[in-house]
Amino acid sequence: MKFNQSGEIANRRLLRDDPKLSASDDTTMSIMEVIKTTALCPGQGAQTVGMGRAWFEASEAARAVFERADAVLAAEFDTPLSDLCFEGPAEAVNRTNVSQPAIYTVSIACWHGLYGADAMPTASAGLSLGEYTALHLAGAFSFEDGLRLVAKRGALMQQAAEATDGGMVAVMGATVEEAEQFCEEISGSGGVLVPANINAPGQIVLSGDTDACNRAVEACSDRGWRATLLSVAGAFHSPLMTSAADAMLDVLAETEILPLQAEVWTNVTASRYPADSPDVIRRTLADQITSPVRWSSQMAAMIEAGMGCWTELAPGKVLKGLMRRIDRAAKVDNHDQPDTTVST
Numbered sequence: 001m002k003f004n005q006s007g008e009i010a011n012r013r014l015l016r017d018d019p020k021l022s023a024s025d026d027t028t029m030s031i032m033e034v035i036k037t038t039a040l041c042p043g044q045g046a047q048t049v050g051m052g053r054a055w056f057e058a059s060e061a062a063r064a065v066f067e068r069a070d071a072v073l074a075a076e077f078d079t080p081l082s083d084l085c086f087e088g089p090a091e092a093v094n095r096t097n098v099s100q101p102a103i104y105t106v107s108i109a110c111w112h113g114l115y116g117a118d119a120m121p122t123a124s125a126g127l128s129l130g131e132y133t134a135l136h137l138a139g140a141f142s143f144e145d146g147l148r149l150v151a152k153r154g155a156l157m158q159q160a161a162e163a164t165d166g167g168m169v170a171v172m173g174a175t176v177e178e179a180e181q182f183c184e185e186i187s188g189s190g191g192v193l194v195p196a197n198i199n200a201p202g203q204i205v206l207s208g209d210t211d212a213c214n215r216a217v218e219a220c221s222d223r224g225w226r227a228t229l230l231s232v233a234g235a236f237h238s239p240l241m242t243s244a245a246d247a248m249l250d251v252l253a254e255t256e257i258l259p260l261q262a263e264v265w266t267n268v269t270a271s272r273y274p275a276d277s278p279d280v281i282r283r284t285l286a287d288q289i290t291s292p293v294r295w296s297s298q299m300a301a302m303i304e305a306g307m308g309c310w311t312e313l314a315p316g317k318v319l320k321g322l323m324r325r326i327d328r329a330a331k332v333d334n335h336d337q338p339d340t341t342v343s344t
Contacts, residue, residue: 031118032118032119032120032139032261033115033116033118033119033120034119034120034121034122034262035115035119035120035121035122036122036309037121037122037309037310037311038121038122038123038124038125038302038307038308038309038310038311039111039121039123039124039125039133039134039137039311039313040124040125040126040127040130040310040311040312040313040319040320040323040332041107041124041125041126041127041130041131041133041134041137041313042103042107042126042127042129042130042312042313042314042315042316042318042319043103043126043127043128043129043130043131043293044096044099044100044103044128044129044236045318046103046315046316046318047093047094047099047102047103047315047316048093048315048316049085049086049087049088049089049090049093050085050086050088051085051086051093051102051103051106051314051315051316052066052082052085052086052102052105052106052109052110052314052315053085053086054337054338055106055109055110055113055314055337055338056082056086056109058113058338059109059112059113059338061109061112061113061116061117062109062110062112062113062338063109064112064117065105065108065109065112065143066081066082066085066105066109067082068143068144068147069081069082069101069105069147070082072144072147072148073101073147073151076101076151077098079092081098081101081102081105082105084098084102085102085105085106095158095233096154096155096157096158096161096233096234097151097154097155097157097158098154099154100129100150100151100153100154100157101147101150101151101154103129103130103133103315104129104132104133104146104147104150105147106313106314106315107130107133107313107314107315108133108136108137108143108146109314110313110314110315110335110336111137111313113338114311114335114339120137120138120139120261120262121137121138121262121311122262122263123262123263123264123265123302123307124137124138124262124263124264124265125264125265125298125299125302126267127267127293127295127318127319128197128236128237128267128288128293129150129153129154131264131266131267131285131288132146132149132150132153132285133146133313134264134265135260135264135273135281137262138260138261138262138263138264139258139259139260139261139262140257140258140260140264140281141255141256141257141258145255145256148255149251149252149255152248152251153244153248153251153289156243156244156247156248156251157233157234157236157241157244157289158233158234159243159244160234160240160241160242160243160244161232161233161234161235161236161240161241162233162234163243164209164234164235164240165209165210165211166192166207166208166209166210166213166234166235166238166240167207167208167209167210167213167229167230167232167234167235168196168205168206168207168213168229168230168232168235168236169205169206169207169213169216169217169220169227169228169229169230170203170204170205170227170228170230171203171204171205171206171216171220171225171226171227172202172203172225172226172227173202173223173224173225173226174202174204174220174223174225175201175202176195176198176204176296178223179195179198179204179206180195182206182216182219182220182223183195183206183208183216185219186208186212186215186216186219187208187212189215190211190212191208191209191211191212191215192208192209192212192235192238192239192240193206193207193208193209193212193213193216194206194207194208194237194238194239194292195207195292196235196236196237196238196292196293197237197292197293197295198292198293198294198295198296198297199293199295199296199322199325200295200296200322200325200326201296201325201326202325203296203322203325205230207235207236207237207238207240208235208238208240209235209240213229213235214229217229236289237288237289237290237291237292237293238290239290241289241290242290244289245286245287245289245290246286248285248286248289249282249283249286252282252285252286253282255282256278257278257281257282258278259275259276260273260275260276265298265301265302266284266288266298267288267291267292267293267294267295267298268284268287268288268291268294269284269294270294270297270298270301271298271301295322296322296326299322299323299326299327299330300326300327303327303330308330310323310330310331310332310333311332311333311335312332312333312334312335312336313335314335314336314337315336316336317334317336319332320332320334
C-alpha cells in the first residue's frame, strides 16, 4: 500500500485503467482517504420498502450511486432498482434476486453519503451478502462489478431455492455445540439440517429441508429453546445451495479481483482475507453460499485483534443489535438514516 503523509492511500484501481501510471506518480493519481473506522455491511434480511430513500434525498453522492445502479441493472428488472427500494412492493423487495443488489446499493450509497466516493475504511466486514460490500470498499472490485456479482448471486440463490424444498429456523437459547449436535440428530432421521447463521451467543439460524425444519421446531420446545420458522425463499447457507455455489464460482472466475487496500474479514473462517490472493477470495465467496455465517466468532475475533470505531451502513440496524449480544462494550454507530455531521 502507498500512503501519503496525511494517511491517504493511492487508488490502485486507476492503475488498472491506465498502465502508464506508476504508484509513485501521486500528482496524476486520485487519492483514497482512509477513514479510521471498521465498516459493518448488512446482509439479506435487512431489506425493507423505503430503504435508502433518505440518503437519496439528502446526499448528491448517494444519489449518484443509485443512478449508477439503475443504469447497470436496467435490463434486469422492469422497474428501476431505486424505485423498488423506495416504493416496493414488499414481495418484490424480499425476493432474493432483488434484495441482494438492493442492499448492496443502499450500503454503498450510505458510505458515499457519509464520506464520499474517494474514501475507504481501515477494515470492513459484511454479513453474508454484505461481504461483497466490504470487499468493494477495500478496493477488490469496482461498484459496477460488485453490483453485477451480487445480482448474479441473488439470481442463482433464488433459482436454487425454487428448485429445492427448503427453509430456515431461528433458534434462541442453544450454544453452537448444542445446535450442531441437534442438527445431526434431526438429519439422522432423514433430510438436511445444518447451522446456517451463528449470529450471536444464543441466537442461531438452522437451514435445511422443509420437513427437517418442521421437525426441528417441534423438537426445540422439548429442549427449552424457542424456535421460529423464518419466511425465506429457501435453505440458504446449506448444501441445498450447492448449485448456486458452483455456478457462482464460474461467475467469479470471470471477474477481476484486485489486491485489497484495507482489511476484510470473512464469515467462512471468521478471519482476515489474504490481501493479494484473488483465487482465495473467489473460492471463499463461492463457499460462503453453502457454509455457515460465523458472525459471532468473527466479531469476537475482530475485537480481539483490536478492531473498533464500528460503523454500520444502511439499511437497517441488525448488526448493531447483534453486537450488543456479542460484546456490549463495543459501540456501533448506525447510519440507516443520514447524519450530515459525519460527512467529510
